Amino acid sequence: MSDAITQLDASGIAELIxxxxxxxxxxxxxxxxxxxEVNPRVNAIVTLADGALDTxxxxxxAVLSGALLGPLHGVPFTVKDSIDTADVLTQRGSPIFKGRVPEADATAVARMKASGAILLAKTNAPEFATSIETDNLLTGQTNNPWNLDYTPGGSSGxxxxxxxxxxxxxxxxSDLSISTRGPAAHTGIVGLKATHGRVPLTGHWPRAPRRLWHIGPMARSVRxxxxxxSIxxxxxxxxxxxxLPPTIDLGTTRTRPLRVGWLASPGFFGPIHPEVAATVKAAAEALRGSGAEVEEVNLPLLSDTDTVSVLWQLHQMEAAPGFRKATEGHEDQIFRHAKLVLDGADTSIEDFVAGEQTVERLRDEFASYFQRYDVLLGPVTPFPATKHGLDDVIVDGKAWSAFQVMNATSPFSLTGLPAMTLRFGTSSDGLPIGVQIVSSWYAESTMFEAASRLESSSPVRDIRPVL
Known part of the structure; x- marks a missing residue:
């Protein structure tokens, strides 16, 4: 019975309760x-919430008394360790913050609790929630449940x-450039980065650069x-x-068929693994089969712009000072992720302004695109999950920096567009491959519609890792 319960999605659990x-x-x-049973091998859970069973x-x-129940009444949920939880350790993946216990919940956590959900545990994050892998000096390395030799990605790995x-x-x-969507793709679940500002960042650290950070839900189903x-x-x-209140949704007024543009290779700056490109194409055909109007598209500015470098420059200008302040006097407790930021070159004001202007041009290009299409479909990561600790990844015989994993997610972080991922394929190594769905600003309902259509036709919907 326990195994059956842990395979249910949250909505199903809430309904049965x-x-x-x-x-x-x-x-x-x-x-x-x-x-x-499984965390000793995966190392995803770093702190159990005291009193979860009593709650x-x-x-x-409350159920037995006939009380009015919230939409997630009695459903356990977990929280990344960069997001504050009242009276429960929130150590930000760093010995510098070992033993830190917040007095108040982050806004998103408080709202989950108000819906009836019960905090179960905190989950591992890289140091300062800033890496494409999930490991740190305090709570160690998290492994991908599909293959323990592989990374689940970062920073919500x-x-x-x-x-x-x-x-x-x-x-x-939480997501700065990839951090909900990439790990979701690497482990075969659903991850969301809503329009920037839809979900308050209150209670998340680091806050800078706050105009790029997002808090978002992760689960095994689109619903x-x-x-x-919605909570x-x-x-x-x-x-x-x-x-803006979530009731303002620009996707709810559409009365015509869903218009989908898709791109894979070429499409984004850098490489795209053939298996990833094939998965995106299969998802496009599935949407066509659902009645959507589907067309392959080309966005030259997107394929020509190294958005990872742009995001890095903006991040260095705004986040590095906070990192220096947090680590002052604790230099012996800094792991490699924070070192990259601290040792990185400062961004000149000229490069910062140039980066901001690049973001403005990207926003203009997407504004034009979403006049013609409702959804953009593409890859989440340009290659499936990699083994732990790789510096370079080989795609089509050429070596690329592992940081290129952010090529297809960074544009939507920079521009604040809503984007989500779900699994639609499997690599030759047996690892999940996800696709990314993007809608216009404040049109989350359109994105959810497309995702639901894909989920219902997914060839890998019910496949789970065996541990």
Whole structure:
């Protein structure tokens, strides 16, 4: 029974709890048992929330008393360790913050709890949530549950691995350039980066550069991500970038067929693995089969712009000072991720302005694109998950920096466009391959519609890692 429970999605769990066919205590115990069984090999969970089982017992009493239940009543959820959780360790992947216990929940966490969800655990993150891999000096390396020799990506790799391995049905990650979408793709789950500002960043560290950071839900189904998004989105009166209520959705007024443009290779700056390109093409054909109008497109500025370098320059200008302040006097406790930032060259004001102007041109190009199409479909990562610690990746016989993994996600972080990923293929090594769906600003409903269509036709929808 425990294995069956941990394979359910969060929406299914909530439905069964509301019908009194499943107890919140059973659900919580099943996930605690699953963590005990597989986490020693995966190392995705770094802290169990004290009192989770007691909270589940209270949730069970609420069900039995006939109380009004929230949409996620009794459902466990996990949270990336860069997001504050009241009275539960939030150590930011660094010995510098060892033992840190916040007094208050991040806004997104508080909203999840208000919906009835129960905090189960915190998940591993790289130092300062800044890396394409998930490891650090404090809580170690997280492994991909599909193959423990491979990375789940970063920086929400602990969250994605926990969900993929059945240790959690639903969680909160964060995304600067790839960090919900890449790990979701590497582990075969669904990850969302909504329009910038839709979800308040209050309670996340680092905050800078706040105009690029996002908090987003991660789960094993599109409906779970959509439900969690509806719960955590909206202004909180503390994050000045979060101003529009989620009820304002520019995708809800469409009355014609869905118009989809897709691109793979060429499409983005840098390499695209043939298996990734084939997966994107298969997803485009699936959308065509669902009744959408589908066309291969070309966005020259997108393929010609090294957005990873642009994002790095903007990040260096704004984040490096905060890193220096946080690490002052703790130089012996810095891991390689923070070292990259601290040892990196400062961005000149000329390069910073040039980067900002590049972002403006990208926004203009996307604004024009979304006049003609509702959705852009493409790769999430240009290659499937790699083995731990690789500096270079070979694609079509050519070596590329492992940091090129961000080529297809960085453009939408820079421009603030909503983007999400779900699995639609499998590599020759047996690893998940995801596709990325992008809609116009504040048109999340269109993105969810396209994702739901793909999920219903996915050839790998019900495949889970075996641990």
């Amino acid at each position: 509301a019908k009194r066919e499943l107890s919140p205590v059973e659900v919580m115990q099943a996930h605690l048992d699953r963590i005990a 589940a017992k209270k949730a069970e009493q 602990g969250e994605s691995a926990a969900i993929a391995a059945g240790m959690s049905p639903l969680g909160l990650g 779970d991500v959509a439900l969690a998004y 955590i989105a909206g202004p909180d009166g503390a994050d000045g970038f979060s101003t």
